[in-house]
Amino acid sequence: MSQVETSVHGHVLDIHIRRPEKLNALSLEMYHDLCRALAELDDNPQLRAAVLHAEGKHFTAGIELDEWAPYFVSGEGFPLAEGGIDIFGLVGRRRRKPVVQAVQGYCFTWGVEMLLNMEIRVAAEDTQFAMLEVQRGIYPCGGATIRLPQQMGVANAHRYLLTGDRWSAEEAYRLGLVQELVAPGQQHAAAMNLAERIATAAPLAVEAVTKAVDFAHHNSESAAVEQIFADLVPIMQSEDAAEGIRSFIERRDAVFTGR
Amino acid sequence: MSQVETSVHGHVLDIHIRRPEKLNALSLEMYHDLCRALAELDDNPQLRAAVLHAEGKHFTAGIELDEWAPYFVSGEGFPLAEGGIDIFGLVGRRRRKPVVQAVQGYCFTWGVEMLLNMEIRVAAEDTQFAMLEVQRGIYPCGGATIRLPQQMGVANAHRYLLTGDRWSAEEAYRLGLVQELVAPGQQHAAAMNLAERIATAAPLAVEAVTKAVDFAHHNSESAAVEQIFADLVPIMQSEDAAEGIRSFIERRDAVFTGR
Amino acid sequence: MSQVETSVHGHVLDIHIRRPEKLNALSLEMYHDLCRALAELDDNPQLRAAVLHAEGKHFTAGIELDEWAPYFVSGEGFPLAEGGIDIFGLVGRRRRKPVVQAVQGYCFTWGVEMLLNMEIRVAAEDTQFAMLEVQRGIYPCGGATIRLPQQMGVANAHRYLLTGDRWSAEEAYRLGLVQELVAPGQQHAAAMNLAERIATAAPLAVEAVTKAVDFAHHNSESAAVEQIFADLVPIMQSEDAAEGIRSFIERRDAVFTGR
Numbered sequence: 001m002s003q004v005e006t007s008v009h010g011h012v013l014d015i016h017i018r019r020p021e022k023l024n025a026l027s028l029e030m031y032h033d034l035c036r037a038l039a040e041l042d043d044n045p046q047l048r049a050a051v052l053h054a055e056g057k058h059f060t061a062g063i064e065l066d067e068w069a070p071y072f073v074s075g076e077g078f079p080l081a082e083g084g085i086d087i088f089g090l091v092g093r094r095r096r097k098p099v100v101q102a103v104q105g106y107c108f109t110w111g112v113e114m115l116l117n118m119e120i121r122v123a124a125e126d127t128q129f130a131m132l133e134v135q136r137g138i139y140p141c142g143g144a145t146i147r148l149p150q151q152m153g154v155a156n157a158h159r160y161l162l163t164g165d166r167w168s169a170e171e172a173y174r175l176g177l178v179q180e181l182v183a184p185g186q187q188h189a190a191a192m193n194l195a196e197r198i199a200t201a202a203p204l205a206v207e208a209v210t211k212a213v214d215f216a217h218h219n220s221e222s223a224a225v226e227q228i229f230a231d232l233v234p235i236m237q238s239e240d241a242a243e244g245i246r247s248f249i250e251r252r253d254a255v256f257t258g259r
Numbered sequence: 260m261s262q263v264e265t266s267v268h269g270h271v272l273d274i275h276i277r278r279p280e281k282l283n284a285l286s287l288e289m290y291h292d293l294c295r296a297l298a299e300l301d302d303n304p305q306l307r308a309a310v311l312h313a314e315g316k317h318f319t320a321g322i323e324l325d326e327w328a329p330y331f332v333s334g335e336g337f338p339l340a341e342g343g344i345d346i347f348g349l350v351g352r353r354r355r356k357p358v359v360q361a362v363q364g365y366c367f368t369w370g371v372e373m374l375l376n377m378e379i380r381v382a383a384e385d386t387q388f389a390m391l392e393v394q395r396g397i398y399p400c401g402g403a404t405i406r407l408p409q410q411m412g413v414a415n416a417h418r419y420l421l422t423g424d425r426w427s428a429e430e431a432y433r434l435g436l437v438q439e440l441v442a443p444g445q446q447h448a449a450a451m452n453l454a455e456r457i458a459t460a461a462p463l464a465v466e467a468v469t470k471a472v473d474f475a476h477h478n479s480e481s482a483a484v485e486q487i488f489a490d491l492v493p494i495m496q497s498e499d500a501a502e503g504i505r506s507f508i509e510r511r512d513a514v515f516t517g518r
Numbered sequence: 519m520s521q522v523e524t525s526v527h528g529h530v531l532d533i534h535i536r537r538p539e540k541l542n543a544l545s546l547e548m549y550h551d552l553c554r555a556l557a558e559l560d561d562n563p564q565l566r567a568a569v570l571h572a573e574g575k576h577f578t579a580g581i582e583l584d585e586w587a588p589y590f591v592s593g594e595g596f597p598l599a600e601g602g603i604d605i606f607g608l609v610g611r612r613r614r615k616p617v618v619q620a621v622q623g624y625c626f627t628w629g630v631e632m633l634l635n636m637e638i639r640v641a642a643e644d645t646q647f648a649m650l651e652v653q654r655g656i657y658p659c660g661g662a663t664i665r666l667p668q669q670m671g672v673a674n675a676h677r678y679l680l681t682g683d684r685w686s687a688e689e690a691y692r693l694g695l696v697q698e699l700v701a702p703g704q705q706h707a708a709a710m711n712l713a714e715r716i717a718t719a720a721p722l723a724v725e726a727v728t729k730a731v732d733f734a735h736h737n738s739e740s741a742a743v744e745q746i747f748a749d750l751v752p753i754m755q756s757e758d759a760a761e762g763i764r765s766f767i768e769r770r771d772a773v774f775t776g777r
Contacts, residue, residue, distance in 0.1 A: 049421075065763065075751040077743075090743045098421050119417040134719035134727060137762025137772060141750050145730035146742050151412060153669060153694035154731065158637040161727050162567075162616050163715045175694065176412035176434065197422045201393035209393060209420050212404035213413065218739060221477060224405050225336075225349045232400050233334040244396025245324065254396060308680075357680050378676040410671060435671035435693065456681045460652035468652060468679050471663035472672065480736060483664050484595075484608045491659050492593040503655025504583065513655060 004033035006040065011048040011199040012192065013041045015099075020056025026063040026110045028079070034114075035084030041097050042085060045258065048203050049195040050099045052118065053188045058105030059127070072141065088142045089117040094214055096207050098198055102191035103127050104184055113142030116151060119210065121177065122191045124184040127169040129177075135164035152177055202240040203258035208232075263292035265299065270307040270458040271451065272300045274358075279315025285322040285369045287338070293373075294343030300356050301344060304517065307462050308454040309358045311377065312447045317364030318386070331400065347401045348376040353473055355466050359454045361446035362386050362437075372401030375410055378469065380436065381450045383443040386428040388436075394423035411436055461499040462517035467491075522551035524558065529566040529717040530710065531559045533617075538574025544581040544628045546597070552632075553602030559615050560603060563776065566721050567713040568617045570636065571706045576623030577645070590659065606660045607635040612732055614725050616716055620709035621645050622702055631660030634669055637728065639695065640709045642702040645687040647695075653682035670695055720758040721776035726750075 005016045015037045017024050024030075034052075041050045054060060071079055078091055086092045088110075101115050104124035112129055115121055131148070133140045140161065148157035152175040160167055172178045182190045198206060208231050216224035235241060239259045247254035264275045274296045276283050283289075293311075300309045313319060330338055339351045347369075348354065360374050363383035371388050374380055390407070392399045399420065407416035411434040419426055431437045441449045457465055467490050475483035494500060498518045506513035523534045533555045535542050542548075552570075559568045572578060589597055598610045606628075607613065619633050622642035630647055633639055649666070651658045658679065666675035670693040678685055690696045700708045716724055726749050734742035753759060757777045765772035 069754065072750055073754045075747045077747045098417065119414065119421065121414055134716075134723040135762070135772065136766060137720040137723060137753075137756065137758040137760070137774060139723040139726045139730070139750065139753055141746050143743075143746075145727055145746065146734040146739060149731050149735065151414065154735070155637065155639055155669065155697055156694055158616065158728075158731065159697040159712070161731070162637065162719065162724055163712065164719060165715065176415055179414055179418040194418070194422065197424065201421065201423060202396040205393040205396060205398040206421055208398045209404055210417075212398070213408050213417065213420070216405040217408065217413070221405060225402075228400050228402075228404065229334045229336045232331055232398065235396075235398055236328065236332040238396065240396040242396070244394070248395060254394065256396060357676065378673065378680065380673055410673065435674055438673055438677040453677070453681065456683065457652075460680065460682060461655040464652040464655060464657040465680055467657045468663055469676075471657070472667050472676065472679070475664040476667065476672070480664060484661075487659050487661075487663065488593045488595045491590055491657065494655075494657055495587065495591040497655065499655040501655070503653070507654060513653065515655060 002033060003027065003030040004037060006037050008047070009192070010196065011046060012195045013037070013044075013047045013050040014192075015050055015052045017052075017054035017060075023058050023061035023106065024054045024056065025061060028064070028067045031078070031087065032081055032084065034087045035080060038085035038087060038095055038099070039083055041099070042095055047097065048206060048258075049097060049198040051102065051188065051191045051195045052099050052114075053102040053191060056105070059103040059107040060111040061106045062108050062132070063110055072138075077141075087114050087117065090143055096211055098206065098210050100191040100195045102187035104187050108132055109140065110142050112148075113140065113144050115177070116143055116147040120179055120194055122180045122182060122187050122194070123169040123172055123178040124187045125169050125181050126184045127172070128166045129172055130164065130166040131161050132164045134162060200253070200256075202238075202244060202254070202256040204235050204238055204240055208235055261292060262286065262289040263296060265296050267306070268451070269455070270305060271454045272296070272303075272306045272309040273451075274309055274311045276311075276313035276319075279317075282317050282320035282365065283313045283315065284320060287323070287326045290337070290346065291340055291343065293346045294339060297344035297346060297354055297358070298342055300358070301354055306356065307465060307517075308356060308457040310361065310447065310450045310454045311358050312361040312450060313363075315364070318362040318366040319370040320365045321368050321391070331397075336400075346373050346376065349402055355470055357457055357465065357469050359450040361450035363443055363446050367391060368399065369401050371407075372399065372403050374436070375402055375406040379438055379453055381439045381441060381446050381453070382428040382431055382437040383446045384428050384440050385443045386431070387425045388431055389423065389425040390420050391423045393421060459512070459515075461497075461503060461513070461515040463494050463497055463499055467494055520551060521545065521548040522555060524555050526565070527710070528714065529564060530713045531555070531562075531565045531568040532710075533568055533570045535570075535572035535578075538576075541576050541579035541624065542572045542574065543579060546582070546585045549596070549605065550599050550602065552605045553598060556603035556605060556613055556617070557601055559617070560613055565615065566724060566776075567615060567716040569620065569706065569709045569713045570617050570632075571620040571709060572622075574623070577621040577625040578629040579624045580626050580650070581628055590656075595659075605632050605635065608661055614729055616724065616728050618709040618712045620705035622705050626650060627658065628660050630666075631658065631662050633695070634661055634665040638697055638712055640698045640700060640705050640712070641687040641690055641696040642705045643687050643699050644702045645690070646684045647686075647690055648682065648684040649679050650682045652680060718771070718774075720756075720762060720772070720774040722753050722756050722758055726753055
């Protein structure tokens with residue numbers, strides 16, 4: 001049985017990690033499956049958003065270090081396969097469609113680092129986050145040293161990165177890492193609600209926003225301003241823009257096609 | 260009657276949006292009036308800060324899309340007039356004096372984007388913010404894709420930008436977008452208090468801080484450090500610096516002249 | 519008697535500011551002593567972290583302006599001595615080991631600016647923070663115009679920088695400036711607990727994380743990603759990495775040596 005199962009619900013791709021007997025430890029196989037699922041999201045024109053979640057009491061307790069050690073010792077980094085999209089967003093092509101990640105129980109190391117790369121996050125109230133690396137003699141290589149300071153504040157990030165201490169779901173919510181806290185077991189449904197809400201919006205606009213936020217993060221403000229207006233033109237000329245305005249005048253919800 | 264009315268109170272410029280019968284929808288005329296008011300703030304040496312607020316139950320429900328569409332469809336962007344200062348801070352010269360914005364009721368689309376460009380923000384507890392564009396087939400072009408992630412955290416920004424959902428005044432306060440929550444109707448007075456407090460400070464120092472924060476945001480840290488010390492020299496040699504030290508020794512409030 | 523006293527507790531350097539009779543005003547002598555203490559932290563291989571705290575009811579009420587004025591008026595900036603490490607992190611070599619700063623009572627101007635440069639912060643509940651400069655005719659030159667916007671949000675930073683108003687310990691915690699609030703008098707013990715926790719982690723990993731966070735802050739994301747994998751190689755090959763894995767398998771705490 002595959003460690004990652006995908007299914008399509010309307011315009012939403014459900015990406016389900018299923019290795020609870022190993023506390024969803026990240027194997028090489030799971031990494032490749034997840035990268036392939038993200039590529040499916042971007043490449044299938046019917047899909048508008050994805051939900052990423054994991055089976056069992058815990059999202060993940062860590063990685064299969066023996067499988068990964070050769071890549072780390074050599075400094076080679078993540079073995080991204082042809083056509084895949086890196087789950088950490090560190091190498092290869094950029095993703096263009098949004099993912100809502102849902103977590104519960106232990107969400108350690110790579111689980112945090114994947115979360116930092118996903119657009120929206122839902123956490124069960126029992127989630128415990130941790131970047132344990134410094135207490136294991138190694139250090140985080142999935143982007144936490146770059147993104148945790150940006151996303152929870154530099155001093156909060158140091159407080160957890162330098163000690164290896166856990167932080168709670170409530171603390172993650174307080175500091176902006178997660179957007180919604182729910183009772184344990186409700187995290188998948190809550191993430192699905194958000195993804196379906198995104199899927200009712202105009203697909204070209206959703207992609208353009210996702211791209212614009214990513215572009216602005218990696219480029220100067222003046223370049224980002226130019227890009228906004230360049231990308232606005234085709235959207236203003238799209239069928240969905242006309243539908244959006246008609247639906248507003250007619251006081252009804254718009255029905256978008258992505259054209 | 261003009262859609263924007265300005266008046267001077269001591270060293271504070273009051274900028275008042277008055278188009279409540281249209282829920283303060285942003286017309287081209289209103290845009291030009293607001294840009295002219297910001298230029299007045301910067302260019303009049305008697306002025307030290309401004310308050311920006313709007314008449315009626317709602318700050319704004321949106322824009323006059325038919326007036327704006329030609330600029331968006333062409334990719335031309337904002338039609339900033341000679342001498343004006345762009346209310347979104349995306350094009351033209353940089354503003355040098357601070358603005359306190361007060362909002363209430365609906366504060367949608369361009370209202371949020373102008374807010375993201377103003378120094379300090381006060382919100383009535385009944386304020387509802389939203390970036391509705393993706394639910395209307397278009398996408399935000401007033402800077403929200405650049406600044407909302409910076410100012411409320413990237414995942415919180417995605418949560419609202421990608422769904423078009425509203426967020427509350429309390430959520431805006433929690434996430435750092437607004438600095439003060441007040442009872443509906445008190446937002447103008449609270450903003451005026453902050454602006455008057457700024458107007459008691461040394462004008463050269465206030466301008467230098469406004470400039471330094473903006474400069475540091477757009478340049479490397481090493482450039483920002485050099486700029487701090489270059490700008491410090493004339494301030495240390497100013498009459499107001501001497502007055503500041505005298506007032507400290509004499510245990511009284513300083514009276515600054517901007518020289 | 520020296521204004522700054524250092525002592526070693528295990529792998530932790532205790533840096534103690536002792537000038538309570540002057541409300542710990544920053545003299546030139548104190549500046550040089552503190553810069554020397556930070557250099558001792560980085561240069562002594564036995565040391566893994568430091569605690570920085572101050573004697574008395576208040577952390578600091580300000581600076582000895584008459585001693586500092588010549589450096590500010592000339593635009594010369596901080597008179598960092600050979601071998602020292604600038605407490606504001608604005609000039610000279612970068613620090614490689616983490617500092618936990620503990621504050622109480624007044625923590626004004628340079629006290630805030632040093633805090634913004636330290637990795638982790640603990641505040642007594644009675645702490646009052648302020649950047650008073652604009653009310654004294656001058657403006658902040660120790661990095662607050664760069665870092666306060668990054669660390670508490672740009673609008674929150676403007677709200678305090680442009681008015682000179684004080685903010686509370688609770689507000690500092692809410693906005694991410696401090697990580698822990700404790701009863702007055704407990705701030706040193708709480709900071710020491712955090713520093714000792716860091717000192718149990720693998721020293722090479724702690725240094726690499728401190729460096730990686732600083733590097734990512736000052737460089738492009740693509741450069742930061744390359745640097746992560748370059749720095750990971752020697753850590754993966756270290757004795758401490760092997761000890762970390764052994765301790766995990768043997769279900770015990772690791773004992774690290776920094777090799």
